[in-house]
Amino acid sequence: MEKQWWKDSVVYQIYPRSFKDSNGDGIGDIQGIISKLDYLHKLGIDIIWLSPVYKSPNDDNGYDISDYQDIMDEFGTMEDFDELLGAAHNRGIKIMMDLVVNHSSDEHQWFVESRSSKDNPKRDYYIWKPGKDGAAPTNWEAAFKGSVWEYDETTDEYFLHLFSKKQPDLNWENPKLRSEVYNMMKWWLDKGIDGFRMDVINFISKDTSYPDGEVQPGKQYGNGSPYFMNGPRIHEFFQEMNQEVLSKYDIITVGETPGVTPEEAKLYTGRDRNELNMVFQFEHMGLGDGPEGKWSNGPWKLTELKRILTRWQKGLEEDGWNSLYWNNHDQPRVVSRFGNDQEYRVESAKMLATLLHMMQGTPYIYQGEEIGMTNVAFDTIEEYRDIETLNAYNELVGEGKMSKEEMMSAIYARSRDNARTPVQWDSSEYAGFTSGKPWIDVNPNYTEINSEKAMEDQDSIFYYYQKLISLRKEHSIIVDGTYDLILEDSENIYAYTRSMENEKLLVICNFTAETVPFDLPEHISYTNSEILIQNYHTDSNDIQHIELKPYEARVYKLS
Template identity: 70%
Template structure:
């Protein structure tokens, strides 16, 4: 396997609006990121993925871009960005920008021109279709509710938007549009950024026949995803992007790819194919989805999670590369989703989850606040929520599909705003995030859960993450070792090995608050063992043939 810096990196995602406000307007900003770079250096991360900071009317929290070469006023200026980039590099931290090119804002000059007339030079920068019998061209439903088609009276045609109607999809069939995108990417790379996280990048190639979507009983709109996910020209477009915009720079690239399979993942990330370094798949975060997706969540099984992770671990073991994550700006808090956010088990389960993820093969992602043990928030009023997806789901699903109690259960468990409450820096008002009024309320538990508290406690989750990151830097086996699952059918214990030449790691994680027993398989032979890390104080000399595990216990041994 080829060794590269990005395979060996730990990436930290910053959602700027909620990270740190430097000027008291209640909105996190670039100078707030710069201020906290020493904190991130102490944690030990290698790369920051910065969610969009481009000019935007903010319909979808910056994922609707009106100028790809300028900074949103809320976040500061281009000078602020340049200073952040320079200081990050001085701290030995690389910067990965968010590339949002499946769609733009409807306030982007390209779209403003495109909608003026059918013969406008920018018309084909977007996807326009005539009505069919006075109706939208297809029955596809949009990700944020409603139809994917919006009628524009000025020209009497519909434009496509897979997300909000203020996020019209760009037409990647148009070579002029693609050239503009590549020029924009080179603009940022020439500034010195180190790569891109690419938003829903496997949506950019559509089936240009635009067939009708599958009809699902009880749903108003059809499912059109098979006609825009991993479309017919996607590999052609990504190879062209790599050649035109990436190949002359030493970059890290990750594609966000809902609906991607392992076999497709190999095609996207295989080193010889010259497309991307790694992909975000969504298989595990869909566990427990009900009839209405994440809004009526059901119980999930550990065996299901292990099956998904193992499939990707083995599938990309020799070709391609995994990106590893529990949470991000679109997912609920890791501890609340996968662990136990009760006062008794919050920190210990958080350490267990970190152990499991960071010991897998791939590049681990830490979402801001994960390293201090932040949890989901339970706002009682819909007026406290800001996320367009959450607000639209509340509006759509309380219309007879789910009761108010049911929809709030789903919101409390899965809303994207769970990840977007401000980072809890200390126990002062508004958690030290701002001296103003925060754009979204702070989680009330900030007085107990905050960065200042964990920095002062050597046994805290922060220092545990710091140790995990250092272990990765010191042990090639954690990066490059092969993976094998143990105890496949166990519903409480996730155990696996990592193997590199004559060295083996044994990873044992208890995903329950019970006390199951781990039994070492007879196939694992060793003459020496070393306890590398554990989330409880344990006797390092204890036999590992049979271990009665404590609730949410995690241990990692080096075997020789």
């Protein structure tokens, strides 16, 4: 298999607003990140993915950018950024920036000009349409609820926004716009950054006939996703971006691609396709979704999780590459979602980490995951900050589709703010995140769960992650071996093997709070077995029959 540095790497995502505040204004910042680089170096990660730090009015916490080549005042200055880049590189840590070019902020200079008149040279940098029969041009629903079209009386037309109305979509059909984006990307790469994570990048090509979407029973709006996800010119745009920019640098590129299948992912990431290194898919994150998507948070089955992850492991095993993740700034905390964040928080956090880090692909760790941070349950909706959560609450409760209690329960399980509470550094006030009042409340469990405590306990989740990261560097089978699922029908155990030449890894994970028997399938033969990592202590190398403790994980090297 072709060796590439990003295949051997482990990425750590920083959501700057909630990571570490250096000046007491309650908002995380770049100097705060610099102060914690030694901590990340100790953990052993290779790459920091930095969520947006660009100039922004913060309608969607920085994913609405008003200047792509400047830094948000709250986060610091470009000098601070340059210092961060140098300090990270000095420790052997690379920096991957978040690239948000499906949309900009409505306060970006391009949009200010675009909306000023129909004949402005930048009019076509965005997507404008006249109304249809006194209504919006299409019936599509926006990601944050409501219509994707916003009427603008200055020119008596509507502009498209797939997200918030403060996030107008850029018009990738316009070659001048594309050229501006490529120049901006080169500017950052010439500064020395090491790659891009590209926000909802498979939305940039739209079906320019703009047909109405199908309306589900009981819904006001239509589903436009067939007309903007993986659109007609998407691969043409990527290949052009690769030719103009990406191919000229030795960097990591990952596309956030909702709704993508393994077959489509191969088109984005295949070795001879000249597009991206890898993509983020969302199938496993949709487990338990119901009629209102994640807000109808229902039960999920382990067999379903296995089916999804196995489909991705097998689908990209010959060509393409997987991104491995449980958490990010848009997802709830994994130990609360798929583990047991009460009685077996430590054990289940380690088990979930084991399952993911032993798979083929590049693992992503989200800030606080390495100490087992959990979901939060604020008492009132007023304590939440996330635009998606607030809009969904207002719509679903306001229209009587869900009671307040049902909606709050769904928010506790799935809101994006679960990932956005401040990182818990120590047990002092506000968890050592800030000396001021934080922009969003700290999870009250910070006195028990914090990195200072984790660093003092050799058996903590932190050191377990550290070991998982070092194992990936020591054993090429973890990077390059072939994945095969075993015990496919078990609702209790997720087990699989990784194989390379005459070596095998056996990964066994108990997903329950019960003691569960594991019997080695007959087709797995070996002479020697050695335990590589485990979340309970055992000396036993007998793998024929194991009584797995609650949330137990073991990895054996077989030869």
